[in-house]
Amino acid sequence: MKITLRGKNIEITEAIEEKVGEKLSKLDKYFIVSENVEAKVLVRTYPYGQKIEVTIPTEYVLLRAEVVDQDLYNAIDLVIDKLEGQIRKYKTRLNRKSKDNKLAFNLASIEPLDDEEEDVLVKTKTITPKPMDMEEAIMQMELIGHSFFVYRDTETDAISIVYRRNDGDYGLIETE
Structure with missing residues (x-):
C-alpha cells in the first residue's frame, strides 16, 4: 500500500511515519x-x-476514518481499528447480499462480524431539487435545520449537495 502522509500544525517525524506505515501495512492483507x-x-x-484522518479509496468502496485523542500514537491505533471494522462490516454485507458483487478486498482474510445487526431503511423521500446558487442553498439548509441540502446549481444546471462539515465549515458535492 502506498501512503501519503501530511501534517497540519505538526511536524511529521520519522517515528510518526514509521508508526503509521507499520499500522497501515496490517491492512495490506485485506x-x-x-x-x-x-x-x-x-x-x-x-x-x-491530535487528530488523524485516513482515507483509502478503492475501485468499489471508499474507506475513511478519523480519530481525535490526546496521544497521537493511540489515535493511530484507534483509526486502524476503525478501518478494520469497516472492512469486516463490508464483508458481512457482501455475504448477506450473496449476489455477484464487485470486490475490492481479499475476502478470505477478513473475519465477518457475527453480531452485526441488519441495516434497516426507515424513511424514503423523493425531492425535486430547486434551481439556486450555493449561498441560497446554504441559507435553505440552515433554515430547515438539516446538515445537508440538495439543489440544482443555476450556473452548471447540475445536481449539487451542500453540507455542514464536522469542523463547522461547509462542503460541496457536485455531480457530473
Whole structure:
C-alpha cells in the first residue's frame, strides 16, 4: 500500500511515519492488489488533541476514518481499528447480499462480524431539487435545520449537495 502522509500544525517525524506505515501495512492483507491502493493520511494538532484522518479509496468502496485523542500514537491505533471494522462490516454485507458483487478486498482474510445487526431503511423521500446558487442553498439548509441540502446549481444546471462539515465549515458535492 502506498501512503501519503501530511501534517497540519505538526511536524511529521520519522517515528510518526514509521508508526503509521507499520499500522497501515496490517491492512495490506485485506486488499486484492495492495500496490494499487493508496492511503491518504492527514495528522493535525488541535488544542484539545491530535487528530488523524485516513482515507483509502478503492475501485468499489471508499474507506475513511478519523480519530481525535490526546496521544497521537493511540489515535493511530484507534483509526486502524476503525478501518478494520469497516472492512469486516463490508464483508458481512457482501455475504448477506450473496449476489455477484464487485470486490475490492481479499475476502478470505477478513473475519465477518457475527453480531452485526441488519441495516434497516426507515424513511424514503423523493425531492425535486430547486434551481439556486450555493449561498441560497446554504441559507435553505440552515433554515430547515438539516446538515445537508440538495439543489440544482443555476450556473452548471447540475445536481449539487451542500453540507455542514464536522469542523463547522461547509462542503460541496457536485455531480457530473
